[in-house]
Amino acid sequence: MRVRMKVDGVVYEDEVEPRTLLTHHLRDGLGRVGTPIGCDTSNCGSCTLLVDGESVKSCSVLAVQADGTEITTIQGLAEGSTWHPVQKAFQEHHGLQCGYCTPGMILAAVDLLSHNPDPTEDEVRHGLEGNLCRCTGYQNIVKSVLSAASEMRGDGPLPGSFQDAPAESHETAGASS
Amino acid sequence: MIPAAFDYVAPTSLAEAVSALSEAGEDAKILAGGQSLIPVLRLRLAFPSTLVDLGRVDELRGVREDGDSLVIGAMTRHSEVMDDPLVRQYAGLLAEATATVADPAVRHRGTFGGALAHADPAGDLAAVALALDAELVAEGPGGRRTIAARDFFVNYLETALSPDEILAAVRVPKLEGFWGVRYEKFHRVAQAWAIVGVAAAVRMDGDTPGGSIAEARIGLTNMGATPVRASSVEGALVGAADRAAVQEASSSVAEGTSPPSDLGGQADYRQHLARVLTARAVTAAAGLGG
C-alpha cells in the first residue's frame, strides 16, 4: 500500500506492507532511527512519538494507519540547533542514564505539557506511567519535566542538579586508622 | 516481532465496513484502536486474513445525547471518552474508570467499542457497561440489533457479536438525580491491569445526609471468565445507611464467582479484594465515608 506521511517536517511517500509497524517503517524504511523499540508487549513506551500532536506507542500502530498524518519523533523536536525545553531540562537535571527510554520519555512529557502546562509532581508521574526507565529511578525524570514546565510557562527553569550541587569532598576509606 | 501478513482495507463508512467484513470472510478481523489486537498480532497469537480498519469511519466516533441516553460511537477513543463533557455529566462512572485504563499513549488510540468487543474480563470498561445497564448496538449484513450488556459478554474474550457484525455504538442510560458512582481498581503498579476492579453506582433515598441506599448496581472486573454483575449483593445493599451496613452487605459479593489464579493473585485473594473494594466503592459512591 502507498503511504504518505510527514515525519519531522519532511514528506515521505512509500510502498509498505500492511503488517509493517510504524516504528519499523520509520527505522528500517526511512532510516530515522531515533525511535527505539524496547519490548514486544506495548508496555515500555520507548517507541513513543507524536502522531498529529498526540503521544502514541509506535510499535502498536501500523504504518498504514498513519497514512496522511504528521509525525514528530525525537529527531524533529529541536528547532535547528536549539533544543526543546524538555530536552534541555533532561540534560540539566540528569534525567537519563543509558538513554534508551529517553526519546519516548521526552515525547510523552511533551504531550503531557501540551495538555497540562502546570502539572503537579503526581500528575507528571501519572502522565509518564506508560514509559518505563530501568536506570534512573524516575526522580530526575520527574524533576526534568517539572523544570521544563516551569521554563515553558516563562517562570525560568528550576535549579539544575549539576550547577547548584555543592562540591562534595570524599574521604578515602580506611584513611583514619 | 513482525505480524504475519494480512490484507488491509480502510473503509470510510459503516455500510462499507459491514460489506468489507462480510466479503473478507470468516478469518477477517476488525481493527479499532489496535491496542489489544496489534500486540496479539506481534506475538503471532492470531493470524487474520484481512484487517478491516474502522479508523477512517468518522460516523463511529463521538458522543451525543439521545433522550434519556448517551450514544457513544464505538470508535470514540479512551482519551475522548474520559474528557467528554456529556460523559462527565451523565456517566461519571465511565469517565472515572476510563481514566484508569492503561496510560496516556494507549488511551490516545484505544477505543470504547474495541475494549468492549475484546471482552477481556480484566478490562475496566466491561464492568462499567454492566453496572450502567448499557446497550450495545451491532450492525451486520442482516441489519442493526441491540444487545443488553448483560447478554453481551458470553465467555472469556467472547461476545454475542457474530463474526460478520460490527459494534457501532454503545447506549448508556443517563444517571441523574441522587446517583453516586465510584470505580475502585486494585493494581500493583501504574498502567497495569486490574487484579480486581469494582464499579459501583448507588442511588440514595433523598438528598439529605443520613439517607439510605435505595438502589445499587455493582459490576466486577477480573472475577471470572466474563465481567460480572453482582446482583446478589445489590439487593443486600438496599437500605444500608452507614459504613458498617455497607460492609456487612458487601461480604457476600464474591459468592458464586470463580476468579482466576495467576501472578496477580490467587482466587481466594481476589474474592477477599472484591469484598473490600465493594465496600469502599459503595461507601464512597453513597457518600457514607464520614
Ligand SMILES: Cc1cc2nc3c(=O)[nH]c(=O)nc-3n(C[C@H](O)[C@H](O)[C@H](O)COP(=O)(O)OP(=O)(O)OC[C@H]3O[C@@H](n4cnc5c(N)ncnc54)[C@H](O)[C@@H]3O)c2cc1C
Ligand atoms: C500496555 C497496555 C495496557 C492496557 N491496560 C488496560 C487496562 O488497564 N484496562 C483496560 O481496560 N484495558 C487496558 N488495555 C487495553 C486497551 O483498553 C485497549 O484499547 C482495548 O482493550 C481494545 O481497544 P482497541 O480499540 O484498541 O481495539 P483493538 O485492539 O483494535 O481490537 C480488539 C478486539 O476487538 C475487536 N473489535 C474492536 N472494535 C470492534 C468493533 N467496533 N466491532 C467488532 N469488533 C471489534 C477486534 O477485532 C479485536 O479482536 C491496555 C492495553 C495496553 C497495550
Ligand code: FES
Ligand atoms: S516498544 Fe515497548 S511499548 Fe513500544
Ligand code: FES
Ligand atoms: S535511562 Fe536507561 S532506561 Fe531510562
